[in-house]
Amino acid sequence: MKQAQINPRKTPKQARAKASVQAILQAAAHILERGGLETLTTNYVAEVAGVSIGTLYQYYPSKEAILTDIIRQKRARLLEDLQAATLAMRNESFDVTLAKLLRAAVGSQLHWPKLSKALEYAESFLPLEQETRVLNEQINQTIVAFLEHHQVACAPVAARDLVSALRGMIDGAGLAGETDAQALFERALRLARGYLA
């Protein structure tokens, strides 16, 4: 098993270059959503992105680097949403903040279920780069902080349980074809409240 270089190669400065990078990431995400990890090949990503394979390798030194970058972006956005959800937690009831958190979670996963599942599986074998590991840690801390603020016992374990259970549940619903975020949110709320009761 070779250890691929995963840090992005160079930061694009020109507008055209930024567009290429975005096109690559979006193409990869589309491919994952349609066919999963086993259909993700660099040549295909370049083709769908409308750039040459050479250009792709200008910005990403390996296929893993692309995957890692998608994960990083997703995590960064999720962290933002979770932090926004807990921003006012000191002045809010437990239920209100929890609802905000769950809406963020559902929103981040429901509409691209295959993509979510593929990225989740990819995380299990990719050597994530520093930045993404930090993001994951911050996501975890955000949940832990919320739970501890409300005196939940064993907050770290509870946070892990909730995160993985909710991921599973939302993915399951998405793969089964559900699209009604509100309905799913209500069940997620039941799950989380029940577990924490």
Add this chain to the structure above:
Amino acid sequence: MKQAQINPRKTPKQARAKASVQAILQAAAHILERGGLETLTTNYVAEVAGVSIGTLYQYYPSKEAILTDIIRQKRARLLEDLQAATLAMRNESFDVTLAKLLRAAVGSQLHWPKLSKALEYAESFLPLEQETRVLNEQINQTIVAFLEHHQVACAPVAARDLVSALRGMIDGAGLAGETDAQALFERALRLARGYLA
């Protein structure tokens, strides 16, 4: 996108042949548990199984067929366990049967978390053969029957939610290094009871 043949090629009759097939399946499972889907190659499976590549292809026409067969075996065993758990449900309290079900679920997944996760991901892109689809349906029916027997509303949706949430949670715990089945079982119980309350 090539559609691989997934039905086993011939049924081994002699004892020696059965041993080969078992060796192949066990080798593949070991490889998945150690390195995940991306390390599963037919040559490597044959090597670990201690058979020649030709022998492997006598019994399985493709890598996908091996994966499919592992999934089928796992599902068959899980179904057995779940059916055993619900056997006496008419004379038992809700909580007692639920506990039996959750013990079966935890037992089936906790000790081979990477294998579980890999198989679960594999299911999402493999065209499962008839038999496995039937097994999955029966597993689902077993849960649904249990829920309906206790007047749970929307039993089908609840069954799906619970199954996917629990799978996520148990995998998450296993990948995090947990091995204490009892502790995990208690949290799983909280999750399930809370959701169904």
Add this chain to the structure above:
Amino acid sequence: MKQAQINPRKTPKQARAKASVQAILQAAAHILERGGLETLTTNYVAEVAGVSIGTLYQYYPSKEAILTDIIRQKRARLLEDLQAATLAMRNESFDVTLAKLLRAAVGSQLHWPKLSKALEYAESFLPLEQETRVLNEQINQTIVAFLEHHQVACAPVAARDLVSALRGMIDGAGLAGETDAQALFERALRLARGYLA
């Protein structure tokens, strides 16, 4: 390019063994007629013949040996027919003997055109064993003798031309789906008579 052993391994003496050899040859011929050389595999021949692959190798040391034996049989039968056709040539007109020869040629090829073509192509790369080379030589001699008896100039070349042209023509008709031996025979007669005029 390995030089395969092509002589039959042992001459079957028991009735059962003779039946096995015949079954093998017929199976191979059927397979060639249906799918050509590229579908002829030893395991498939054994399966169609209803014998085990081990039994097949009891009688033929290689795939080439089977092909060679089919060719030998075909050639032996053709030689017989051609010799019968020329038996009375000293007391017959040119046209009468020629007609007999052509009937034999058409009869030997028309009904299994793909088989004929496959064997013909196989001859071009197989190291034919002694016996078959002798048969081919005798076939040629039979034609040459006939032509010389009627004072045809350059009989050896003419014999070769006629044999290969007629083979091509009969195969072409057979592959095009013709089955009317009489009609084809008449055109073959025109071809041969015209060439020799």
Add this chain to the structure above:
Amino acid sequence: MKQAQINPRKTPKQARAKASVQAILQAAAHILERGGLETLTTNYVAEVAGVSIGTLYQYYPSKEAILTDIIRQKRARLLEDLQAATLAMRNESFDVTLAKLLRAAVGSQLHWPKLSKALEYAESFLPLEQETRVLNEQINQTIVAFLEHHQVACAPVAARDLVSALRGMIDGAGLAGETDAQALFERALRLARGYLA
């Protein structure tokens, strides 16, 4: 029985790419002429062509695709020659045009007899692509038109007979080591004229 993809993969645009494709086709033709179909392997073709196996598969998705393309090229050239031969047929005698046609036929086959035979045999099991089927049809039409212009009865059958008989005869001569095109041409003329008399 797997159905291989036979359409060329991408059309080479740069000069370098065109050179690669030509090298591949020529290498394959050489290999066929030297050793026949059974010595034609993609790795060997790539080696002889002086390109990597990957390059070969950039342009041809399978061995069959290479064969098909060689056939297509051969047929295209033959059609050109036959059309040139019949261009002035309305102002020429039957014999003059026929001679031109036969020179084209002899010229196209005599010098690469094993290649011709291999391609002819390959045609019998390859699912030819549209373009080659059209070429074959046009070749046939060219002969039929010539025959009909001279009031030959049953022109379609006669065309088929002549084409397959001549192919067989020329191949037979070539495989026997003949290289004198003129001598062969004269015998071909006798054959054709005799048949059509």
Add this chain to the structure above:
DNA sequence: CATGAATGAGTTTTCATTCAT
């Protein structure tokens, strides 16, 4: 910077043949 042709290690898969039972 962008392109796309070329590379070749690595995988999958086949099939003639052997050999223990």
Add this chain to the structure above:
DNA sequence: AATGAATGAAAACTCATTCAT
């Protein structure tokens, strides 16, 4: 003699990655 499980060399084919233009 017959069986069929096992073998492994060899063939087909993929795809991440490099590099000349």
